[in-house]
Amino acid sequence: MSRTEQDLQPAWLLHRRPFRNTSLIVELFLPNLGRVGAVVRGGRKDPSLSPFRPLLVELKASGEMYSLRGCEPRAPTLYLQGKALYCGFYVNELLTRLLHRDDPHPDLWPLYEQTLAALVEGDMLDVVLRQFEIGLLEDMGYGIDLGHDIQGAPVRSDCYYQLDPEQGLRAAAQGYRGSDLLAMLNGDWQADTRRTARQLCRALLAPHLGDKPLKSRELFREK
Template structure:
């Protein structure tokens, strides 16, 4: 879709910053446009312009960004509290760091909405985050197969593998690295304790080349609690 004036579109606000006296600049995530930047004139006190509120927005191109012309709710704000809220901030920060502006990522949209929905259920938070991380990396072209090595051979449950984030998994003879059984469990969605521990380390290594040296602020929230 071109950067042309559009009618109301579904959106989530994933980041906001003060701009001048009463305005905001925001990062919005839309299914057809991906992550876009927009200026909201006089929007500092608008209660709708908060994370985790499903929105309808009308955008108008304005230089390198958009101007937010209209904003309406398309549902109630999600009731995320405690660790669920921190997880939501983490998802938003991942989107702002992983997605390039104005690069449509329609396949990531349902993954994000599913993750937000799962944060309101009894699904363990770490499983929700790992599922989102792995699926999002796959959809934006940074994923690796977790059931085969760099040569296309199926993983052996009893073997161990080292990770190269850009190439994939390579078997090691030292007994160090990720257990094949754990990697296969992750690939199959079998979230037993060892697989959950391995998935945390695996996802951090997969994400690291794409996040740069600047630490994620949302991770600091977890460390402080």
């Protein structure tokens, strides 16, 4: 899609920051455009420009970023509170940090909306995050095969594996238990599996996030 004036289209706001006296620079996520940056003239007082509020936006190309010409709610704001709210900020920060601007991710759009809906429900929040992280990595081309090692051999429940983030799982004398990896693959989220999934996803994300810490993780530690 060329960067010309668009009709109203669905969007989510991922991040906002002040710009000049009364304006904003916002990071938006759209199904056909991916993550885009946009300037909102005089937008600081607009209550619709908030995370977790489904939006319809009108964008116009303006240099390296867009100009937000119109914005209206397309559905009620999702009600996230407590840890679910921090999880929502974490998901938004991952998209802001990992997605390149103007790089469409149409398959990621439904996963993002499903993730927010699951956070509203409030059950097994860590599992919701792991499923999002795995789906995000796969969509970016950095996913790994949980069912096979880098030699193509099936993962065995009685073996251990180390992670090579660029290639996948390598059989080893210690590391991630094969039984936990297979449980992740099959959606069997027992306590041990959830701990393994957290460690594995962090290791997979680390090369792409770099040394700059995630602000949303600080919120979890402060709470």
